[in-house]
Structure formats: C-alpha cells, structure tokens
Amino acid sequence: MYDILIVGAGPAGLTAAIYAARNNKKVGIFEGNVPGGQIVVTATVENYPGFGKVDGPDLAYSMFEQVMNLGVELIGSYVSEIIKTENGFIVKTEDEEFQAKVVIIATGTSQKRLEVPGESDFENRGISWCAICDGSLYKDKVVAVVGGGNSAMEETIYLSNLASKVYLIHRRQQFRAEPHIVEKVKKLENVELVLDSVVEEFIGDQSLGKMRIRNVKTGQERIIEVSGCFEYVGQIPATDFVKELGITDEAGYIQVDNNFETKIENLYACGDVIVKNVRQIVTATNDGAIAALNAIKKLS
Ligand SMILES: Cc1cc2nc3c(=O)[nH]c(=O)nc-3n(C[C@H](O)[C@H](O)[C@H](O)COP(=O)(O)OP(=O)(O)OC[C@H]3O[C@@H](n4cnc5c(N)ncnc54)[C@H](O)[C@@H]3O)c2cc1C
Structure with a gap:
C-alpha cells in the first residue's frame, strides 16, 4: 500500500511528489506519456521564477530528475480508473491495480x-x-x-x-x-x-x-x-477516467476546496485539471505543493 499515489507527472504532480517524498512517504507517480507534462512541448519558458529563459524540455527534465533522486517510483502507465475503498483507493491501469491511502490527481489538460x-x-x-x-x-x-x-x-x-x-x-x-x-x-x-x-x-x-x-x-x-x-485553440481537461466519481464540473474540470481536496475524502487534485482561472507552470507547482502538504497532514 502506497501512502500517496499521484496521477500525472507534469509540474503539478512532480511538485506534489517532491513534497510528499521529502516527508518520508511511500510515493508512486503515474505517467502515461513523457514525464514533464505540457512543458515538454513548450519551446521556451520565460516566466518561471529563477530561470529567466529556459527551454521547456530542460525545465521538465530538471523537475523530473529532482523527483527521481528522492526515490519516488515512476509507474509508466495511464490510469484508467480510481475506486474508493474503505481504507483508501484502488488505482487501476490497463494491466495492473495499485492501492493507496491518498490519491492526488494532476492529469492536466490536452489540446482542443x-x-x-x-x-x-x-x-x-x-x-x-x-x-x-x-x-x-x-x-x-x-x-x-x-x-x-x-x-x-x-x-x-x-x-x-x-x-x-x-x-x-x-x-x-x-x-x-x-x-x-x-x-x-x-x-x-x-x-x-x-x-x-x-x-x-x-x-x-x-x-x-x-x-x-x-x-x-x-x-x-x-x-x-x-x-x-x-x-492552439484551448484545452480540455484529462478527466475521463474519473467521470464516475462525480467530482467534476460541467466542463470536466475537477472541483476542489481550499485544501485542494475533492468532495471525496483523501482524493486531491491540483494543477491545470482543476477549476481555476490561471493555468500556468507556477500555479500548477503551487497547487501541487499545497495538495501534498494537506495530504501529508491528513496522513499523520
Ligand atoms: C504550447 C504551450 C506553451 C506553454 N507555455 C507556458 C509558459 O511559457 N509558461 C507557463 O507558465 N505555462 C505555459 N504553459 C502552460 C503550462 O505548461 C501548464 O499550465 C502546466 O504544464 C500545467 O501543469 P500540470 O502538471 O497541471 O499539467 P500537465 O503539464 O498537463 O501535465 C499532466 C500530465 O499528466 C499526464 N496524464 C494525463 N492523464 C493521465 C492518466 N490518466 N494517467 C497518467 N498520466 C496522465 C499527462 O501525460 C501529463 O504528462 C504552456 C502550455 C502549452 C501547451
């Protein structure tokens, strides 16, 4: 049983993983594509503090490397379903099932x-x-x-x-x-x-x-x-796999409270996939940190 399973290794999920791993939690992170999320397909980022001007893939790799150095397990699959159980959650991929006390969804969006x-x-x-x-x-x-x-x-x-x-x-x-x-x-x-x-x-x-x-x-x-x-005509949230949980708004974005927790206890969401106004790297990392810290507080 994992303490925390994170779905999506973009800036939000990777940041959540950093905070969770540094708190000695057993953490796994799912990624169905290339780790780094949308920044992997961004030519240049000029508004992430501390970097001035940086190639998107380089920034993505730095975040990913930091997470791997903390001993987080990368599970290279898409998550197809999340099921709430008495003690936590079952997270399903096409071929496997994983169990966790807390799940953080950070699956971002895809291009419309x-x-x-x-x-x-x-x-x-x-x-x-x-x-x-x-x-x-x-x-x-x-x-x-x-x-x-x-x-x-x-x-x-x-x-x-x-x-x-x-x-x-x-x-x-x-x-x-x-x-x-x-x-x-x-x-x-x-x-x-x-x-x-x-x-x-x-x-x-x-x-x-x-x-x-x-x-x-x-x-x-x-x-x-x-x-x-x-x-580049807008985004759609990657939330098909949680449709049955009733945690999204009519546009498919996940609704969370101020702690980034959904209406299902111990199920958190952060980054571009949630209902919010500003979808940027810096807001995704912000959300990931807060979601992880609140999840850690609950676990202890
Ligand atoms: C072309 C472009 C340029 C941009 N330029 C900038 C910029 O200059 N500055 C800036 O601040 N922001 C920029 N953005 C926006 C920024 O990239 C996003 O706000 C940020 O990446 C959101 O992070 P996230 O972690 O929430 O989601 P994402 O980056 O979307 O990452 C989500 C990850 O989850 C994975 N995933 C999805 N579904 C599943 C599943 N079911 N199972 C497992 N994994 C899954 C995806 O493969 C992806 O890797 C740009 C975006 C684009 C598209």
Whole structure:
C-alpha cells in the first residue's frame, strides 16, 4: 500500500511528489506519456521564477530528475480508473491495480481540436499540436498557427525561426495573450496576421497542402497554401477516467476546496485539471505543493 499515489507527472504532480517524498512517504507517480507534462512541448519558458529563459524540455527534465533522486517510483502507465475503498483507493491501469491511502490527481489538460472538415485526414500529416516536436519538419516551408493565447504566440515565435512564413490565424481582432508577447509577434517579418478569421477546411492530397479560411466579419473566403498547421485553440481537461466519481464540473474540470481536496475524502487534485482561472507552470507547482502538504497532514 502506497501512502500517496499521484496521477500525472507534469509540474503539478512532480511538485506534489517532491513534497510528499521529502516527508518520508511511500510515493508512486503515474505517467502515461513523457514525464514533464505540457512543458515538454513548450519551446521556451520565460516566466518561471529563477530561470529567466529556459527551454521547456530542460525545465521538465530538471523537475523530473529532482523527483527521481528522492526515490519516488515512476509507474509508466495511464490510469484508467480510481475506486474508493474503505481504507483508501484502488488505482487501476490497463494491466495492473495499485492501492493507496491518498490519491492526488494532476492529469492536466490536452489540446482542443478545431473539429473542421479534413482535420482527421491530415492529423500528423501536416496538422500538429506541438511545434517543438514537429516544427523541424517545416524548415523553410509555409505553416499556419491557429489561436490567440500565449501558447499560440510563443509557438508562432518558435516557428518563425524555422519556417519561411507563418500565418497566424485568430478568430478575433484582439489577442488574449499578454501584450508584450503580442508585440514581439507583430514585429516578426515572416508572420502574417489573419484576424477575424476561422478555419473552414483542411485540404490536401497525401499531406496537408491548403487551408480554407473565412473572415467572420465580411464572410469572404480565402485559400492559403501551407505545409503545416499548428493548433492552439484551448484545452480540455484529462478527466475521463474519473467521470464516475462525480467530482467534476460541467466542463470536466475537477472541483476542489481550499485544501485542494475533492468532495471525496483523501482524493486531491491540483494543477491545470482543476477549476481555476490561471493555468500556468507556477500555479500548477503551487497547487501541487499545497495538495501534498494537506495530504501529508491528513496522513499523520
Ligand atoms: C504550447 C504551450 C506553451 C506553454 N507555455 C507556458 C509558459 O511559457 N509558461 C507557463 O507558465 N505555462 C505555459 N504553459 C502552460 C503550462 O505548461 C501548464 O499550465 C502546466 O504544464 C500545467 O501543469 P500540470 O502538471 O497541471 O499539467 P500537465 O503539464 O498537463 O501535465 C499532466 C500530465 O499528466 C499526464 N496524464 C494525463 N492523464 C493521465 C492518466 N490518466 N494517467 C497518467 N498520466 C496522465 C499527462 O501525460 C501529463 O504528462 C504552456 C502550455 C502549452 C501547451
């Protein structure tokens, strides 16, 4: 029996693991993908205190290494179900079952899709949700980025250094991103802003070749030729595996109290997966620390 099992090894889960392990608890952390969460697919992080400017994968690796050095067990599987028992929880993966007194959910979010015609045909054949993973495939080619938040801006900057041209397509006139990063993007000579516009269709043969764009104000349509398109149009919470527990809101985010505990005793959640306003690395690590410290208090 583990004292604490953590689901998800992004910044929130890794921070929870650091606090739990340093309190001499028996800790396991599940990760179905690559440890580090969304920072693994972030080109550059410029707002995590103490690092100035750091490559996302480097920051992710530092956090992960710190956790491994504390003797936390990494369980390289997706969790498919959590069951409440009399003494704690059973955490299920596809092939195994684990028991714990406390569970902390830190499964974050995944990228939303545009859900327009052609998207599924060209997924990973031109359409991507990760510039740092796939950007190099488009060296000296024309690509598009769709979105108006910080992620879209950061990845546009990253891609502008690789691609010959980047169309930045946003459905509104104003960007949601922080003003300083928007200014940076506007100064890039090989970035064309396509504002008040939505993607209507992805077109191609073996791989993506064109996109049909519609201006939402004028109704005018335009075809742009691109080799790649990177979508950053929002997130969806990774909470399918806890649907039955009734701990989420209507959008699927987990509801917690001030101690980061759900309505089920000893089941905590932290990071991007919970109901909150600001989803950043620093807020995820904050949540992970508080959730773990409250869980430790309960255990003792
Ligand atoms: C492109 C991009 C750029 C960004 N840039 C910045 C930035 O510059 N600064 C900043 O502060 N924030 C940035 N963010 C946001 C930041 O990355 C997130 O707020 C942060 O990573 C959230 O951490 P988390 O641990 O809550 O979740 P995540 O990082 O999403 O980690 C969750 C982890 O849980 C795993 N997981 C999910 N489901 C399961 C399951 N069932 N079983 C096991 N494991 C599971 C996932 O594989 C993932 O590794 C960016 C995000 C993106 C996408």
